[in-house]
Amino acid sequence: MKTKLSLLLLVLLFSISSCKKYLEVLPKDFVSPENYFNNETELNTALVGVYDIMGSAALYGEILWSQFEVATDESFYRQSTTTLGVQVYNYDSNNSSVAGIWKALYAGIERANILLANIDKPSMPEANRSVVRGEALFLRAYYYYLLTSNFGDVPLILEPTKSVNNPEIARTPLKEVYAQILSDMTTAEGLVKPITAYNFAGRVSKSAVQGILARVCLKMAGNPLNDKTKYADAAKWAKMVINSGLHSLNPSYEQIFINHMQDKYDIKEGIWEVEFTGNLLQSGVNETGRLGVLGGLAGTNDEIGNSYGQWNGTRVLYDIYKPQDLRRDWNIGSYYYSGATKNKVFQTVAEAKSVGKWRREYELLTPKNRNYNGANFPLLRYSDVLLMYAEAQNEISGPDAESINYVNLVRQRGAGKVLNGTNVFTVNVVNGGSGYTTVPNVTINGGGFTTQATATAAIANGRVSAITVVTPGSFYASVPTVTIAGTTGTGATATVTLSTATDADLIPAETANQAAFKSTIIDERSRELCYEGLRRGDLIRWGIFVERMKNSASVATLRYIAAFKYASRPGDNISEKHNLLPIPLSEISLNRLLTQNPGWL
Structure with a gap:
């Protein structure tokens, strides 16, 4: 050999x-x-x-x-x-x-x-x-x-x-x-040793071993071995990570990946990472990767960081997100940078949107190398452990309250529930008005927000046909009002529906039985863990x-x-x-x- x-x-x-x-x-x-x-x-x-x-x-x-x-x-x-x-x-x-x-x-x-x-x-x-x-x-x-x-x-x-x-x-x-x-x-x-002995995720810790053992056992339970007894072992190992009390979800989904770009550790969420350092433009130790360089928000501006934007998200992935799921527009970037400028060009077609999970604009080490950086690659995150436990337990005895709760925790984080509190969930057109030949501006006013929500309108046949929330804002104390104003057209009105603490949670149809919950987990793993090197293996083991x-x-x-x-x-x-x-x-x-x-x- x-x-x-x-x-x-x-x-x-x-x-x-x-x-x-x-x-x-x-x-x-x-x-x-x-x-x-x-x-x-x-x-x-x-x-x-x-x-x-x-x-x-x-x-x-x-x-x-x-x-x-x-x-x-x-x-x-x-x-x-x-x-x-x-x-x-x-x-x-x-x-x-x-x-x-x-x-x-x-x-x-x-x-x-x-x-x-x-x-x-x-x-x-x-x-x-x-x-x-x-x-x-x-x-x-x-x-x-x-x-x-x-x-x-x-x-x-x-x-x-x-x-x-x-x-x-x-x-x-x-x-x-x-x-x-x-x-x-x-x-x-x-x-x-436990991960707290190091306070960084690059070294193998007890949590890393337990979490990867859960992954290995899930693989053994699926294709090609199909040893169903290993679901119990997968659940056991995942639960050991959960019960350790050492780990929890970062309230901000996007911050996880910003941390990777900035060489910062959050050992509560990030359990095991491949470590990289430097970018070949500084003296000292350099071991570089290409995260965000090959796949990222395309653009050639050296201050932002060159990215070839070699991958696009699929419409299959885009469609399984709810519009209020903040992970969608982070993972599938809604813009790229025009050439060597800092000008953002927004995309409207789903399949034209590039992978945005790791964004070079957040790198701190300068000057930036056009082809290499020191961003760590995640091998195991706490959200994966929660989803693995839910999957294994479902295969053993079907959906239960604990497993459903673990999936809901991941979904709530994805919707920014802890980060943003009550925010604008939808803007509903009450009266489309008439005479609109140009798209009017939409302003969401009042409500005692911490961060103001924004939205855009669409018109059809001279009427406002829909209003889409662009940014949901944060911590609204009461329902705001909507102002629709443009150079043409009159009479359009709309109302706001605010989010609730549970509107990101699974609905009964998604947990009705073992098959329904498995289908839910298959999609949730993609929404949460896309591009992290796990999907092909997941699909293969599921057959x-x-x-x-x-x-x-x-x-x-x-x-x-x-x-x-x-x-x-x-x-x-x-x-x-x-x-x-x-x-x-x-x-x-x-x-x-x-x-x-x-x-x-």
Whole structure:
């Protein structure tokens, strides 16, 4: 296997420039394990080398999320000329991005194996050694989780590579690999420290292990293993995070992602993140990613931050939000920047709106690099834990009050209930008036607000046909009035309906039975977690990946404006073989014991 041939020497170079806080150290020179691991410092340096793989370009530095997760029912690659590649599900086993993921994950596994094989060598406090052991075991298991999620059966290697002369090893059955993942993660859970020991999210903590164990168990309960007993384990692990009392939702949804751009931590919401630092324009440690650079609000102004705006949100995603859900217009940006200017150009067509979750305008480190930044990538957030618990519990016994409440907490945050209190929910046209040839201005007056609401009107046949709330305002004490004034037309009137504490909550039809609640959770995970590298895996484990992609293609064909019809390509090209990636051809050519996944050449 090429992985073993190429990594035997590579893994001995503990390239450790990756992570901030605990992980902020300088690269080391080449050194062999026999001459290393002499003290606690060297052991921790080796651990940083295991972490370092997370930020590689093949994984969370760029490729894994920017290519393999971009084309789902949430987003599409905004390059009309792209007809080949993983972004449009038209590729083969010789694809370099596929091979890069495989190699990077096995590099991480080899680094972990070397560390674990030498962990007892240095003289150091046993409590400290146990923490390092736990983190290394967990990271190895997480790399195997990514491998199995993407490739299915993979070679299970638990010892350091001894020689490059015997690179052949067969694929291990999926059930055995997952058994090892669970064993390593469960052991790690008892060894690592609570997140409060660090107060940042870049290091593996007890909450991170528990939350990822819930994710792993949900995967095992779904396709392809379909081990339904694992729903109980998923619920158990998620509930441990909830019951710890260490975590809660940030009142502001958008602030979560502003924090990522500004190198700020909120360990109540953000449980585990891949850490990046610098932007290559300053001296010191630089380990950069491209979050907000490749996908973001397009524009080339260097002060705001260059963004290629390579992804657009799908209309499928746009349509599952309520208009009052603040997450919609944050995740699917309503504007872009005109060229190199700071001028915002607002979009009105859903499929023309680019991904806006991470916005470079909030970056603090200047000058800004046009292609790289130090924004952290979220691996696990508290809202995900709440939704995982609700899903697992629903599969066990159907919807219950606790699970429904957890979903409602996520929805209430999404609607800004804590952040904004009572605000303008809708503006309802009472009388359309007559004679309107130009759109009138709408002003919402009074009501004792903290932040004033705004709205826009639409006209049809000389009448005001609708009024849309643009910003809902905040903390209204009473119902405001509406003034409609324009250069033409008279007589239009409207009234305001204010929000209530529960208007974002699930309605009875959404929790009527197990099937209805599952459907609700499927949509809620997309509304909350879109673009965070989870959707493709979710759809695959639910067994609806191809179905949802075909539906997204159909929507693009039937409803998108002509300029974006090409968004149907991923769904047009997809088939059942895409539930797994192909085993890289480069690996098969070096390892005669490797077999290819069904449908791939």
